[in-house]
Amino acid sequence: MKHIKTVNKPTLQKTLKTGGCGECQASCQSACKTSCTVGNQVCEK
Amino acid sequence: MTNTKEKIHKFRQGDDFVLVDVNSGAVHLVDEMIYDIMDTFDGANDEAVIAKLSGKYDKAELSECMDELRQLIDEQMLFAPDIDVPPVFAQHGLVKSLCLMVAHDCNLRCKYCFGGTGEYSGVRQLMSAETGKAAVDYIINHCGARKHCEIDFFGGEPLMNMPMIKEVTEYVRQREKETGKQFKLTLTTNGLLLNEENRKWLNDNNISLVLSLDGRKEVHDNMRPDAGGNGTYDRCVANFKKMVDSRDGKDYFLRGTYTAENLDFTKDVMSMADEGFDVLSVEPVVLKDSPFGITEEHLPQIFAEYDKLTEEYLKRRAEGKGFFFFHFNMDLSNGPCVAKRLAGCGAGHEYFAVAANGDLYPCHQFVGRDGYKLGTVWTDVENKELPKKFRNAHVLNKEKCSNCWARFYCSGGCHANADLFHGDIYQPYEIGCELQKKRLECAIYVQAVMAREKEEA
Ligand code: SF4
Numbered sequence: 001m002k003h004i005k006t007v008n009k010p011t012l013q014k015t016l017k018t019g020g021c022g023e024c025q026a027s028c029q030s031a032c033k034t035s036c037t038v039g040n041q042v043c044e045k
Numbered sequence: 046m047t048n049t050k051e052k053i054h055k056f057r058q059g060d061d062f063v064l065v066d067v068n069s070g071a072v073h074l075v076d077e078m079i080y081d082i083m084d085t086f087d088g089a090n091d092e093a094v095i096a097k098l099s100g101k102y103d104k105a106e107l108s109e110c111m112d113e114l115r116q117l118i119d120e121q122m123l124f125a126p127d128i129d130v131p132p133v134f135a136q137h138g139l140v141k142s143l144c145l146m147v148a149h150d151c152n153l154r155c156k157y158c159f160g161g162t163g164e165y166s167g168v169r170q171l172m173s174a175e176t177g178k179a180a181v182d183y184i185i186n187h188c189g190a191r192k193h194c195e196i197d198f199f200g201g202e203p204l205m206n207m208p209m210i211k212e213v214t215e216y217v218r219q220r221e222k223e224t225g226k227q228f229k230l231t232l233t234t235n236g237l238l239l240n241e242e243n244r245k246w247l248n249d250n251n252i253s254l255v256l257s258l259d260g261r262k263e264v265h266d267n268m269r270p271d272a273g274g275n276g277t278y279d280r281c282v283a284n285f286k287k288m289v290d291s292r293d294g295k296d297y298f299l300r301g302t303y304t305a306e307n308l309d310f311t312k313d314v315m316s317m318a319d320e321g322f323d324v325l326s327v328e329p330v331v332l333k334d335s336p337f338g339i340t341e342e343h344l345p346q347i348f349a350e351y352d353k354l355t356e357e358y359l360k361r362r363a364e365g366k367g368f369f370f371f372h373f374n375m376d377l378s379n380g381p382c383v384a385k386r387l388a389g390c391g392a393g394h395e396y397f398a399v400a401a402n403g404d405l406y407p408c409h410q411f412v413g414r415d416g417y418k419l420g421t422v423w424t425d426v427e428n429k430e431l432p433k434k435f436r437n438a439h440v441l442n443k444e445k446c447s448n449c450w451a452r453f454y455c456s457g458g459c460h461a462n463a464d465l466f467h468g469d470i471y472q473p474y475e476i477g478c479e480l481q482k483k484r485l486e487c488a489i490y491v492q493a494v495m496a497r498e499k500e501e502a
Contacts, residue, residue, distance in 0.1 A: 001113045003076045006122060007496035008377035010070035012386075012453065013125055019382020020133030023193045025229070026142035026396045027389070030331070030410050030459050038386050039454030039485060042376045 138394030260313020393435025410461030
């Protein structure tokens with residue numbers, strides 16, 4: 001494509017069926033801890 | 046059902062134009078023409094787009110752009126279908142993480158401390174080893190088939206209760222053998238008590254560390270004095286350096302807080318990097334009615350500061366002096382599943398805090414707050430409505446979040462902050478939202494730039 005460069009291969013829609021294993025780390029959002037937002041995480045599967 | 050406007054987000058960063066498709070997570074770097082087209086384009090209204098933009102762009106080129114956009118639509122990378130609560134998002138959460146408030150006591154007097162210098166609206170108190178062990182059993186009994194469990198030794202200052210931490214850790218390792226579970230143990234410390242003995246023990250026992258430092262010496266000394274009012278920067282940095290060196294730079298990160306007093310916090314991040322630390326996080330303080338708190342008037346300056354930090358971050362990286370900055374970390378292709386994005390931090394349904402006396406709360410911030418006691422580690426959850434309420438407080442159920450572009454990155458913000466500002470966990474704290482969205486734009490941009498570089502290399 002000339003005008004668009006897609007930089008990732010997103011999987012969000014796929015994980016509607018597959019996710020939920022719950023093995024990933026907890027992600028506290030509060031400043032006094034790490035405010036590790038979910039968006040900053042990786043899937044552990 | 047969201048309309049096409051709510052399905053995308055676009056922003057300019059540096060010299061680039063970024064287009065995010067919210068429901069797929071696709072990130073596109075686009076040219077200015079596409080950027081402008083997306084103000085109007087809904088997938089089928091080419092005439093309207095041409096009518097609006099033919100003064101600025103060539104008609105044939107506009108059509109070409111819209112054909113490219115339609116290709117993305119076909120591939121579900123633009124206007125992807127709305128996301129609903131998936132069946133894999135169980136009705137009840139399984140508790141697999143606990144934060145142990147091992148010491149409601151502290152040897153520092155940080156001016157912004159939510160714990161009221163370690164008192165947590167109660168008396169200074171240390172958790173007993175019995176309570177700590179009961180917490181370990183609590184996780185094992187409530188985590189179902191989950192293999193990975195987590196305990197965070199928190200305070201106050203947890204190192205003020207080392208004998209208990211040692212005993213509980215031993216118990217964790219014993220229970221791991223008996224049950225096949227794996228515990229990740231983390232400890233958050235201000236560093237004053239990180240002597241050689243503690244260092245060795247923390248390393249020998251695989252305890253991940255969160256180390257608190259507020260950046261520049263003057264900033265840190267001002268906000269984080271000891272009980273006698275003396276600055277602590279020099280002592281903390283010296284201890285942190287020894288600590289990090291003794292574990293070959295692994296399993297730690299250094300975190301700081303910025304307040305209204307240091308809105309030029311890029312300097313603090315750089316100061317931490319210049320001291321030789323390379324896993325960093327610096328985040329906004331959350332305070333209500335305080336001279337240190339962040340207010341709406343500060344936002345433009347903070348946004349500009351994040352732009353600056355983004356540039357500096359990329360520049361250092363290009364020079365081979367890069368560091369890991371927590372909020373810019375994002376896996377655009379293999380991020381968390383939808384279920385996790387709904388569960389968010391899990392406070393109150395997958396994650397609890399245990400107060401020194403064994404009381405359970407939705408998270409460490411809620412400890413001692415009226416109406417938020419869940420039960421105790423011995424009696425389990427008695428207020429059964431609370432976990433349901435927290436489980437359901439996800440982005441698809443919160444009015445403000447359900448059409449916010451950041452909903453699947455942010456996961457709805459901090460419940461404790463929502464409660465603090467609105468007395469309602471369903472109403473996100475606005476300043477937090479603004480900062481979150483800005484940080485996310487920077488993170489998405491950083492990741493997009495790195496992906497492009499990789500491809501071009
Ligand atoms: S908490 Fe704020 S930034 Fe996060 S999804 Fe909700 S509205 Fe958006």
